[in-house]
Amino acid sequence: MCGIHVSLSSAPRDIPEAVKTCLRNRGPDFLGQTVCSNDASLAHCLTFSSTVLALRGDHLARQPLVSPDGRTILCWNGEAWRLDGHRIEGNDGEAIHDLLTKASASDASSRQDAILNVLRAIEGPFAFVYYDKSMEKLFFGRDRLGRRSLMLAQDGISGDLVISSIAEACDLRWKEVEADRIYVVDLGPGSPVSAALLRQPVKHEWLAEEHIDFVSSIGRFNKALPSDNSALASTSPSVAMLKDRLLDSLRLRVLHIPPPPLASPTSVRLAILFSGGLDCTVLARLTHDLLEAEAEIDLINVAFENPRVVARLKKEANGEPVDFYEACPDRITGRKSFAELEAVCPGRAFRFLAVNVPFTDTVAHRRQVISLIYPHNTEMDLSIAYALYFAARARGVAVGTDGLMGAPYESPVRVLLSGLGADELFGGYRRHSVAFSRKGYPGLVDELLLDVSQLSTRNLGRDDRVMAHCGKEVRFPYLDECLVKWAMETPAWEKCDFENGEDANGIEAGKRVLRLLALELGMRGVAQEKKRAIQFGARTARMECGRVKGTTLLS
Known part of the structure; x- marks a missing residue:
């Protein structure tokens, strides 16, 4: 970077x-x-x-x-x-x-x-x-x-x-x-x-x-429609192919990272932006298979003091003490997935870093974050950027496998992994299921094609400015060109077969190919995890006024 x-x-x-x-x-x-x-x-x-x-x-x-x-x-x-x-x-x-x-x-x-x-x-x-x-x-x-x-x-x-x-x-x-x-x-x-x-x-x-039919100058999008109903399963070829391509992408991004300055040879060199959701936890699980046994991996999980939510929680608690950080959806999911990783990756030194952000810190850094995300200037941009900014600072408390808070800890890593891109490639957004319910596979294909074609115009420049300001380089394994090309060439029903709904294992159709990979890797709870936007999981949305819309321009 x-x-x-x-x-x-x-x-x-x-x-x-x-x-x-x-x-x-x-x-x-x-x-x-x-x-x-x-x-x-x-x-x-x-x-x-x-x-x-x-x-x-x-x-x-x-x-x-x-x-x-x-x-x-x-x-x-x-x-x-x-x-x-x-x-x-x-x-x-x-x-x-x-x-x-x-x-x-x-x-x-x-x-x-x-x-x-x-x-x-x-x-x-x-x-x-x-x-x-x-x-x-x-x-x-x-x-x-x-x-x-x-x-x-x-x-x-x-x-x-x-x-x-x-x-x-x-x-x-x-x-x-x-x-x-x-x-x-x-x-x-x-x-x-x-x-x-x-x-x-x-x-x-x-x-x-x-190549007028190439998407993002990478490859041709497969618009084929299924001739019959073939449900995705763990044994489906696309699951194994996804695993191979994701491992290839991760090898480039997690191996041979130089140690941070003043770090010992065995110090942690890699951290994952870790909400506990499907995308980031699969990255953590596969990274475990690639890194040497003694390598540590930091899992950065952010939670915010949202005054609007805190007021509601205190009211519901009827005077009893309430830990509003631990009540954040991403903190709950993060702890659950952390425990599952520990169970399926024995011997790996995962460190769960709980980044708790008081509202006073959010206010203190507001002008800095706004200047970094410019020319993006909406409340939604700011909500997402807050979560990324404080995650990249990586200052919090290390949490042990017993769930107890440890000592204050600032991760020395300079490389972060992000799970961004999986929803666009494999049909993880609600609008994908809505498109299928309205128009079947033709509607789903159109929606997936639109998402992939708009990847270059999304908010990656904004996110880069926010996280790089903290001296970190963020890497996106799902956005590797070879993986993106494969995902575009793979028929929609081999990624997300919405016509079959939730299967017997509780695996929903959205991003089914990735969920089945998680299941094959031994993480049933992660495979069943629902999609949640970062600003709601970390509770950065509508921090000061519940009536402010995401499209409202910043003042």
């Missing part, structure tokens, strides 16, 4: 101190800056700044990455897990920069296509800004699914262009870079600086060839 800040202006441009602090929070290991001035006749310069959170390779790769001759510069924020289907060993930022530099040495007529093809071959979450001085072109963008943040602002008066991981100010100039294209700004000679800077970036497709 890194912080990117690149400005194109008539003179070197200083980063505002508040922004520099946020960038350092994203990448506390190193802050670097490179200033590149073009031909004097163009009268503009590029200022590249990067901060680094070192998680790949055996050394700190200082950024911005600059070629020995200074002709190419790369600011890289992300994880290139594969290139053309092959895993990248060592530091991925350096590997990508080397390939881009070689592409920049191609014949002038094919140079841009060579650069675009390198970028198109990357699998993984990333945002980047790349400059080729010989071409006088600036390339930038986010990965196909938009898993890393990148913001853009153009000043119509000064002509300045700024590309950054975070917005410098909450004003209308700033917008998120769309994840559907690679963007190129031509800074060639013959244009005054204002005209050059205000020129619209040219968009280049993620796919080099035309």
Whole structure:
């Protein structure tokens, strides 16, 4: 995880101190800056700044990455897990920069296509800004699914262009870079600086060839309808195939994580955002199969003091003491799933981290969280962001297997796993069952296709800004390109067979393929767990006024 800040202006441009602090929070290991001035006749310069959170390779790769001759510069924020289907060993930022530099040495007529093809071959979450001085072109963008943040602002008066991981100010100039294209700004000679800077970036497709039926530039969605009723079971091929692909995704994301600074060799290196629900608990269970026996895993579970809910609980308690944190739905589910994990994973040192957030803390961090989620600005955005923000801070109390609170604990990990994406891929939302009840499989297929096609426009940039501010990198195993491609190509009834309803084991149809995998892994309680939105499970929704709607704009 890194912080990117690149400005194109008539003179070197200083980063505002508040922004520099946020960038350092994203990448506390190193802050670097490179200033590149073009031909004097163009009268503009590029200022590249990067901060680094070192998680790949055996050394700190200082950024911005600059070629020995200074002709190419790369600011890289992300994880290139594969290139053309092959895993990248060592530091991925350096590997990508080397390939881009070689592409920049191609014949002038094919140079841009060579650069675009390198970028198109990357699998993984990333945002980047790349400059080729010989071409006088600036390339930038986010990965196909938009898993890393990148913001853009153009000043119509000064002509300045700024590309950054975070917005410098909450004003209308700033917008998120769309994840559907690679963007190129031509800074060639013959244009005054204002005209050059205000020129619209040219968009280049993620796919080099035309595939109009590809979804998110990843694969074709299977719209087939079943010819008969075939109920999903633990022995169904899709269950075993999901397990294999999820294990492949997890291997990339949980193995070879370097130890946190000042940590002992056996210290915990990985934490899971843990509500106790199906998606995150399956990740924890499979991660147990991959990590060495002595590795610890932190399970971060957040619960909030919601004044509106607390008042109701106190009234219902008739004067008796009430622990409103322990009464949070996600805390109840989290403890239950934690106990089940302990039972099926003997010997694994899982640590349940109970993060209890007083209302005073929520209020104290309100302005900070609002600035991080911008340009998202609704009450629902804030409710979700609160839960992610305090989970990423990872400060709470360790809970033992006996359920008793232990000592205060702050997790030192720098890598978080999130279960996001499973609902969209496997039909876990209520709207999926509603679509089936109204129009059968044709309605369900349309709804699943819509969800997958909108993954890149969802809120992953917002979530990245919130959690990266705490010096953490969040990884999404369900959003691995290979897994997403397989899920799109798998017929709907092999993921969620709503026509069969709840089965004899109490397994509901939504995300049935994942529930059956949980059952096969020995977690019956988890397999039966109902879906619940994070803002309701952690009780961050409607904290100050019960009548406020999720769509209400923040003031």
